[in-house]
Amino acid sequence: MTVLLNWVPEVRPRAAIGAVLGIGLAALLGHLVPAAEGLPWIMAPVGASAVLVFAVPASPLAQPWPVVGGSLVSVLAGMAVGKVCALAGVGAPVAVSLAVGCAIAGMALARCTHPPGGAAAILGALAGFAPDAQLPGPLLPLALNVLGVVLIGWIYNSLTGHPWPHRAIAPPAPVPLRSVTYDRADLDAVLADWDERLEVAADDLDALFRAVERRVLQRGEGG
Template sequence: MMPLPRPAALGQLRFGGRLGWARGAAGALIGVVLAAAFGLSVPDAYHWPWIVAPIGASAVLVFAVPASPLAQPWSVLGGNMLSALVGLLVGHAIGIPMLAAGLAVALAIAVMTYARCLHPPGGACAIVGVLAASAVDGGWSSVLLPLLLNVLALIGTGWLYNNLTGHAWPHVPVQAPPMPQGTWAGTYEKADLDAVIEEWDEVLDVNVQDLDALFRAVERRVLRRWEDDHR
């Protein structure tokens, strides 16, 4: 049996309508400002950074694509913090920064995957940890504490802002609508969808339950058009 063709790269992402980007941009503005404010609350005597750069990437995910499995609260918290910790450990263990950076990112991917908190900015946090390992205090307090403050502020803002603007966060998967009986619509089963995804062997940045509900909603729309055309 020949495998089904894989999807082409998406040419355009949809952000909930023409002004969907504005909702995400406004949320990122608020989230990053509050994350910075939390960072600035740390006494200057410790010379900690008031914001850690990967927070900007996390804000894009949290506010622009809050339904993404990569943008959920545990992904933001665990992905950033565990990756930074991995980077610090590798940075202290390996004295060659270039090798340490590559190994830290690779290990961070493995750790995030097994901890079920895959988060792309975690790769940047791993490199930040490697670079901070040469700091006077070894990077432990100069990276982990400000990063934790930034992440907690971002998560709190993301929870409040996304829910107030009609996007449940943590994301609640869409429930597939019941399909009409006695028609061709809804004849595929969830197992078919799982089998195709397994056959593609790709990591899709979408909840499978959302994908199933989307397909069934499209089927219902096509069925209504088909019925209208044949009346």
């Protein structure tokens, strides 16, 4: 409970202000889309991207490449699936489900998994069903929106003590006294055995474990 109470006043205002700035620039850039194209100037998935970028900037899912690559790969996958399904006479419910699956596969291959990409894929699939659907379609406004969030994320997070892209800095391994420390290869081996994608980067886990080791060894020295 203490951790939660300390986290609330420190993080939420910072994240909220960052989101206001990021979405503000995203909206301004979105207005660069020609009105004649009939495209929206703001795309809903960018709101979810802003939550990740400003609320959990250390998450592997909130780094610049996942934000940019995951959004654009997904909307392109959705548009392609939507168009193929429309030509084949397949209904929209099937198209959106296939689009999200293809987006996940595409993001995994490009190493840019980003949860809002699922929403981008659905928008792309629905756009693909439009009779006059053609490039760039929703790709252009989404790209402009994402650019705004990434630019503000880079500047604002760095100025508020959360350098972005996130880089974990692990302290040097302590000299073992009464306990045995681990090697980074041990951590990587355990993560490989688990075969789970954690919401914490391996570098952050290593930094945390090294800090715990150092604290334990300092307590041992004092005892």
